[in-house]
Amino acid sequence: MTTYAALLRGINVSGHKKVPMAELRALLTEIGHTDVRTHLQSGNAVFSTTSDDEEAIAAELEQAIEKRFGFPVPCLVRSGGYLAAVADACPFPAAELEGRQLHVTYYGQPVDAARFEGIDAAAHLPEEFRLGDRALYLYAPDGLGRSKLAEALARPSRTKGITATSRNWNTVVKLVEMTADAETGDHGARA
Template sequence: MTTMYAALLRGINVGGSRKVPMADLRTLMTGLDYGDVRTYLQSGQAVFSSAHGDEESLAAELAQAIEKQFGFDVDVIVRDHAYLKTVAEACPFPAAELEGKQLHVTYFSAPVGPERYAELDQPAYLPEEFRLGDRALYLYAPDGLGRSKLAEMLSRPRLNKGIVATTRNWNTVVKLVEMTES
């Protein structure tokens, strides 16, 4: 059975380094026998179909191919349509009432429990807030990610030790759900 997936590439095409042209990424993914390959924006989102593998093996295969093709390591998270849709539907914040730049989802490579953030003084960051979901963290940042002190704290390496984490704004979250629909 063929499943639609989204590949989330972490840290590419930012600040002039680690360039991965989307046309080249589409060609690379097609060469891996992925079907229906499309990219979204320049910041590392691609959707594709595959009848073989699971999320982890597809992510590893794509990461290895990117390193071979472009000469640098890229963290990749692959998630199927059902997961992406569930994450969007489970949003604990009023997404319909917010601008896309105010709401973000950080996708994790593995489950993350609340103990990871137990020492974080959440009230000190209000009105910014976060909530954990299934291998995801929802972040409400009313002034946007670039001005968010909470986002800065949440991205610290000690809080993300042992996992891959990559963040997308709400507009991208919704678009990936749409693009992975069969």
């Protein structure tokens, strides 16, 4: 069994694309996954399965969500090991920052620096970004909502053809913990 996190993009935002977490847990169980738990209302689920094909798991989940809820929801599925590696590779001093100041955007495929050409890094300081393994790290000291760099990074010309979803550092750390707990069977009282 491998433990994964499913990262759903764009659900439960301003009353749109409502996916209750209890229903998401039930759906994941119905399609054959075990040890299903969710975190927050923004589309984070942890589960175990015998499959080792992240893309196939994500495609199956996308189809099940569209069938159940009537709208498409892009999903990324990543192993607990991958999530831990991304957290460990953070190029910013995460322990010194507030969770709202640091974000990771997870991508459905590798991205290279060419996608982000034309961004004047100096013009956005003190905000900064760095690329990782199918991930982008964003340091936004005033938070994501006020970040001009986040706007520039998310322009359709830079994200075209790629599933991408962002999580703040608190959620990044929590998903690493939840997937590690699932691997060891230590679930505590979390739901």
